[in-house]
Amino acid sequence: MSIHSCDPRQNKILSALSESELEHLAPHLELIPMLHSEILFEAHDQLKSAYFPVTAVASLLNCLEDGSSVEVAMVGNEGMLGVSVVMGNDKPLTQAIIKTEGHGYRVSIKALQTVLARCGGRRAGTLSKLLLRYTQALFLQMSQTIACNRRHALEQQLCTWLLSCFDRGDSNSLSITHELIAYILGVRRESVTVVAKKLQQEGMIEYSRGHIDLANREKLEGNACECYRVVKEESTRWIIDAKTSVAA
Structure with missing residues (x-):
């Protein structure tokens, strides 16, 4: 998808906003490319911007002192990167790295806070409620990922991870190396290669160096753990709740 065909309402949070709140926020939204392996922010750094992906998908990683890391959540067009600011903390607890390149909208923290304050009013603000409801869904994803x-x-x-990537990228193709998958999942690259080869032999995926295609969703879902279903159902539920909130 080209940058010219992107629209803020491709992001589920922005899409659920009332027209008036989107009008307040729109002048502060900057459409940017999100490049493969680009680090948007580091854990505990001062957060300068928040991001609303539209075609890109990012991983939230917990990085340890020995250089290892593990993904605790992923964020695509259903959410926002930098939700800690909603809780009053402008220093994120995780690193955010792009794993599926695409585009998204960047907004400065100062501008976002101004819009949140301006649109508060007696209804507490649709944007505030949407971000809090999304944060709840993100916390569930994190807790499920830990258990997984x-x-x-x-x-x-x-299997669960690949399905989640396909869903958030709205595509049946994924450009990513085994090295990056291993880094994100906190496992050895050789282990990822062995499992990916097995999935390909069983007709679930097709892969070549740096590229993975979905071959059979039904088989892949059947081989995934319960975590895929739990997180997907919550993701669907929060979006329905968001639309209901706006309509109320």
Whole structure:
């Protein structure tokens, strides 16, 4: 998708805003490319901007002192990067790295806070409610990811992870290396290669160096762990709640 065909309402949060609130926010939104492996912000750094992806997908990573990392959540066009600011903290607890390149909208923290304050009013502001409801869904995703990493086999984890990437990118193709997948999942690259080869042999995916295609969704979903269903259902639920909130 070209930059010229992007629209703020491709992001689920921005799409659920009332016309008046989107009008307040729109002048502060800057459409930017989000490049593969680009780090948007580091953990504990001063957060200068928040991001609303439209075609890009990012990983939120917990990075340890020994240089290892593990993904605790992923964010695509259903959400926002930098939600800690909604809770009054402008220093994020995770690193955000782009794993599926595309485009998104950037807004400065100062401008976002100004819009949140201006649109507060007696209804507490649609944007404020949307961001708080999305944060709740993100917390559920994080807790489910922790349980998944601890209790489920890598094959199940990878199936769940791939499906989540396909869903958030609105595509059945994914440009990513085994090295980056290993970095994100906190496992050895060789382990990812072995599992990916098995999934390809069983007709679930097709892959070449740096590229993975979905071959059979039904099989891949059948091989994924329960975490995929739990997180997807919550993602669907929060969007329905958001639209109901706006209409009320």
